[in-house]
Structure formats: C-alpha cells, structure tokens
Amino acid sequence: MPKFAAIRKRAIQDLMKETLFEATVAVLNKRGMEGMTMDLVAAEAGVAKGSLYRYFHSKRDLLEFVFEKLIDPIFQHLEEMVAKEQPAIEKLRKHLQILLEHVAKHAQVHKLLFEDDVAHGLLQSSERRTFEAASRRLAAIFRQGISEGIFVPGDPLMLANMYLGLCKGVLQSQPDLGGEAQREKIHHLILGTLLNGIASEKGRFD
Amino acid sequence: MPKFAAIRKRAIQDLMKETLFEATVAVLNKRGMEGMTMDLVAAEAGVAKGSLYRYFHSKRDLLEFVFEKLIDPIFQHLEEMVAKEQPAIEKLRKHLQILLEHVAKHAQVHKLLFEDDVAHGLLQSSERRTFEAASRRLAAIFRQGISEGIFVPGDPLMLANMYLGLCKGVLQSQPDLGGEAQREKIHHLILGTLLNGIASEKGRFD
C-alpha cells in the first residue's frame, strides 16, 4: 500500500472512531447506560450498525474506548503532574482543578461515572483498571507529600482513595460547577477538608 | 385455617424469601448486576423460575427486597441515633462503628453497594430513596454538630455526602475488617480524617 493511502486510511479510521465516540456519549446522555444500544449509536452516528463492528469488536470495546477517552485527559494530566518537580500540595491542587473543570465540561457523562454507577459494572476490565491506575498515580503524590512532611504518615493508596471518595461525595450533591468561582469554592471545600484532616502542623492549610 | 398451620405457613414463606435473598446475593456476587437474571436466581436457589414470582411480583420487587434487607439495619440504627439525646460526635462515632460492623459481616455484598456500585442504577426508586434518606439523617447529625460548635459551619447535606464518600473511599481499598482491632483502626482513620478537617478549634480531635 502506498504510504499516502495508509495515512489517509488511518485518518479516516480515527475520524470514524471520533464520530462513534461522540454518538455514544450522546446516546448515553439521552438514554443512560441501560438504553445504550448499538442500534441507537449507529443511528446517532448516521452509519450502519454493521459498520460499528469494523471499528470496535464488541459493545464492550466501544464502551471501553469511550470511557477511556473521557478519563484520559485527567489521567494524562495526572501522569504529567507526578513527573513534575513541585510540591505535592501543588500537584494535588492542580489535579483537583483539572478534575473539576473536566466534570463541569462533561457534566452529564460524569453522572454516569460518578453517580449512576451502572457504568462500572460493564467496565470492570477497562474502567476499573483505569481508575486503579489513577489511584496509583495519586498515591505517588501523597507519598511525596508524606515524605515532604506536609501529610501525616499513612498508606498513600488509602489516602488517594479517601481523596477520590471525598470528591465523589461532593459531586454526588451535584453542585453547580458552571463558573470558575463556583469551581473555586468546591475546590476550596474539598482541599480544605482533606488537608485540615491529614496535614501535620507544618503543612497546616490556612 | 388453624392458627398453627398459619404460623407454619408464614415461617415457610419467610424461609423461602430468605433462600431467594441469599440466592440473589450469590448471583449478584458471581455475575454482577447485569448478569443477575431471574433464571440464574431460580437455579441458584434450586427452585423453578415460576416460583420466584409467587414471592416477588417482579424482578424489581426482588431487588428492592434484597437491597432493603441489606441496608435496613444501618438505616434503622441511624434513625435511632438521630433521635437520641447525645453529642453529634458520639452519634457519628456510633454510626461509623455500626457501619463497619455491618460491612464486615456482609463483606461480599457490600462490594455491590459500596464498590461495584452497579446496583444503584437499577434501584433508582427504592435504593436511591433509601440512600438519600440516609444522607438526610446523617445531615441532621452534622447540623447538630455545627450548632454544638464542634464542626465548622457548612452545608450539612454536603458534609454527610463527604463523610459517606470518605467511607466509600476507604472501603474501596478493601481493608481487613475481620477483627475488632482492625475495625477500630479504620474507624480511627475515617473519623480522624473527617474531624481534623471539619472540626473547629474548639472541637479539635485529639
């Protein structure tokens, strides 16, 4: 195959996957997890049902792709965060900011991920893996914080889970995240609660 | 009908419901919410599918029964807690203790409720109502705590959700809750984290 054709083909494939991603998200928003059928996705995307199977081997495949793509930005950012040279507290602060922005942007979809957790069941392989990977990355930040002496000693993974649980708990109340100010408030609430609990005297949050 | 026969009949009915409850929980553990079919429950219980419908009018009925049976003890305790005359901090302490004991007792099942949250979606009517009711009861405790001056001011419902989120987060790590000592440790962890965060100077946790 000529190189050009290969590139174009790849581009078309990616475009198609993107289209299907958007269609899936649209269907999930409209009908929820239960009502997400391959027929509806195909109709929403304006392609034949059979075509879905050229790009994704199964419904599970498609959903894994979709959820990964939704989670990926945060995940990516997390990777970068961890790698950077800066205080753990800064990393955490930044992560939470990105997280809230992402949730604000994909509000309805996150209802699926954080609230209407039906999704989880279907996504044990991919989603949970991703989620656990995220936990591990976060744990690294907490580990750093502990060695910096700003967090009280403890299991970093547990701390990560507590932090995420705290976030979920807050999001469960479906707070308004529309504006920067609102997000700032929630940010302060979560971090304030978390830090004043786990911070040592030296790292005490003001 | 003679009184004795009526009693025996009732006992048998309850036994059957118990059997179906256990079969349902077993299926849920093995296959998750998605894989929980009436056929499987019947097979697991060793009865004909049709028999299920003598005891539960529908799948939803069965699930609501199962869920309520799982949640009810904690919920009941919560009701009593709220009604009692005692410091909010004591109520919270007690609630958490009961919660951890319950989770320890029904370990596999709580995977469904706290971890593999799939259940929630299918149980919007009963479960979410119950869950929200629990949140409201907890909120009352937090409201009391705020007026007692041991918690920093804030939305009590949000605090309740954060507390529950924290619990979920910790339980996500599947800590060992088998012994009293282990539970004591987790209890201390959760309450310590929560309180040192939201406690004012006056209510500071030691």
Next chain:
Amino acid sequence: MPKFAAIRKRAIQDLMKETLFEATVAVLNKRGMEGMTMDLVAAEAGVAKGSLYRYFHSKRDLLEFVFEKLIDPIFQHLEEMVAKEQPAIEKLRKHLQILLEHVAKHAQVHKLLFEDDVAHGLLQSSERRTFEAASRRLAAIFRQGISEGIFVPGDPLMLANMYLGLCKGVLQSQPDLGGEAQREKIHHLILGTLLNGIASEKGRFD
C-alpha cells in the same frame, strides 16, 4: 358405599360444579375470554386452584361445561319443540321467543357467544358441536315448514343457518331486550324479515 353417602356426594359435586360455573361466568364477564385464568376462577369461587381439577380435568373441560350449560336451555327447548305436534311456524316463533329471553337474561355472556366470538376458538369441540346440533334441530323445523308448504323449498340446514345468522346480525346491534315489549319488537323484526324479506311491494325481487 352406602347409598345415602353416594347421593350426598353426588349432590355436593353438583353443587361445586354449579359454583364453579357461576364463578367462570363472572370471570368471563369481568375479564373476557383472554383474561379467564384458572386462578381467577378459583379465587372468584373461593376455592383452591387445585380443587378445580377435581371437578374438571382441564380448562377446556370447564369451559365446555360452562358453555354447554349456557346453551343447553335453548337446546333443550329446541328438542321439545321439534318433537311437538304443531305448525313449524309456531315452533319457530316459540324458539325465537325463548332465544331472546335467554339472551336478555345472560346478556353479557352472550356477548361472548354471539359477538366477541373469541370463545369459539377454544370451543371447537364442544361448542361447535352444540351449535351444529342446534342447527340440525332447527333444520328439522324448516323441513317441516317446507313440507307444510309455508316455506319456499330449499336446503333446510341452509335455512337454519340463515335464520341463526339473521339473529346474530340483529343481536350484533346490541338492541335493548330488557322488557317484554322490546323483545316482542325484535321478535317481529327477525321473523318478519325472515319470512317476508325487506323488500317493499315496489321492490319485490323476481
């Protein structure tokens, strides 16, 4: 078995059958043929479902009994009519009178037999047999009428069917049969049409 016990037993059986007959008719009236289940009949009769099967081997058996019992009076009367020594026209007149009375009495049920003919399907063996037997008896009347010279020559069975069709057609309109006068009117309409047709002098058929 002592004779007395046998008689009493038989009486009880008949009583039970009568009870079930009435329960079945009640259910048929309330729910129609589609909604007629053995459970409902048992509940209506106030007996256990299993008991039905002591008196009727199957649902079909029960229904055959019910329909036969409903049709029987007319059928019986027909037998007597045919046997009597009197002009065919008188026999027909009398039969129609009895028929209308019977329909008036069991109005709702006859909706099943004459209108909502779902019943027929389930009753091919018994009901149709009964119906055809009735046709044959009626045919005897028409045959007599022809030989008396008061009816035009023709296939007596066909005439019987036409007569019954006419009756059904009229009943389809659900005329008021409550009072003697109304029945008299319908009686006159059917017999008049059958005998003289609907043509005016001017429209007389060649």
Next chain:
Amino acid sequence: MPKFAAIRKRAIQDLMKETLFEATVAVLNKRGMEGMTMDLVAAEAGVAKGSLYRYFHSKRDLLEFVFEKLIDPIFQHLEEMVAKEQPAIEKLRKHLQILLEHVAKHAQVHKLLFEDDVAHGLLQSSERRTFEAASRRLAAIFRQGISEGIFVPGDPLMLANMYLGLCKGVLQSQPDLGGEAQREKIHHLILGTLLNGIASEKGRFD
C-alpha cells in the same frame, strides 16, 4: 442510495411482508387464533423470530396488517359502491357479488373471519373498527333503498347487520363457491331471502 437499489429494497420488503402474511394465515388456519404465536409464524415463514420484528413492531401490528389486507379489497369496493349514482338494489347486488368472489378466492382465510370468528376478539382496535365502518357503509345503501321506496322502512344499520348476518349464516354452511354458477346461486339465495323472505304465498307473515 441509487434509485434502483431503493426500489429493489422496497420490493424485497414487500415480498417479506407478503411471506409473513401468508405464514400468519397458514398458522391461523392450522392452529386458530389461540395457537397463533410469533414462534410458529417465524417457523412457518422459515425466518428467525427476531426477523418478524423488523417488519412488524408487535404481534398486534402483524395481525392488523393481515386482517386489513384480507378485508381491504371488499371495504374499498364498498366505498366506491356507496359513492356511485345507481339504485340501492344494484349496489347491493354488486357488493354481494364482490363479496362472494372474495370469499371464494380466500376460502380458508374467510373461515377465520366469517366462521371461526375468533379473530375478532384480538382485533378490537382495527378489525372491529373496520367491520363497523363496513356496516355503516352498507347502512348508507339501505338508507338509500328505503328512500327509493324499494325497502320497507327500518333502521338502516340494523338492516346492514341483518344482511351481513345472513351472509355469514349462508357461508357457515361452507357452500361451494368455486364456479361462477355456484356463486350466482348463492347470490340469488341471499338476495332473494333478504328481499322476499322465505315464506311461500301461503305462509306470508302478517
């Protein structure tokens, strides 16, 4: 989509519907209304059960389609008849002729509609509506005949029902309608009876 493909697709769809129509009729003939299940129709048509649902949204849909397809020709003709400018007697004559031809053509099927009237019950929405519409159209013919002075005065709708009842009665005997001559005979029988009745001069009704 190219025009040709669209046409072919439509043709195939129609062919499939036709196939399912025939399969349904076959099942209805073999098993009656009660025994008409989607499984049997699929098996009879030689397709998978799921395929039925591509062409008909529900069992009801399928049955309505079948019924309409059976009734429509007569109904159509009736509409035209009523609209025409011609004596009522001519319209009636013509209608009866068409009716008999139709019955001759779809002999087995009319057993369902005219004899084994089971169908009616399940088709309350479409069928009964159609049937009553037919009655109303016929009534118009009778009303015309009355005002022309060729029919005796009376309720036109009742006359229509009597006429249809008469037809049903005759068809109940399953007369041979295979040849034009036979149909002519039946035609004469029905119309003669309807118009003149069955009484001889001697037996004329008062």
Next chain:
DNA sequence: AATGAATGAGTGTTCATTCAT
C-alpha cells in the same frame, strides 16, 4: 377431599453480533 406451593414450557420482545450483497 382440599389446599396452594411448585413447576416449567411457553409468551412476546430485545439486541449484540454476523454475513450476504
């Protein structure tokens, strides 16, 4: 003889997946 719980073969319907065109 009476009971009503248990049974299990159907019912209509859905939907992920396959495949001929």
Next chain:
DNA sequence: GATGAATGAACACTCATTCAT
C-alpha cells in the same frame, strides 16, 4: 468498505397443570 437484514440466544413474566401435605 459499507450496508442493514437476518439471526438466535436471552430476557422478564404467565399460567395450566401437578403433587406433597
């Protein structure tokens, strides 16, 4: 490569019939 018709294994639920008590 794209299509969408075809498939068939599930699914929740029903109900005539049986049977242990």
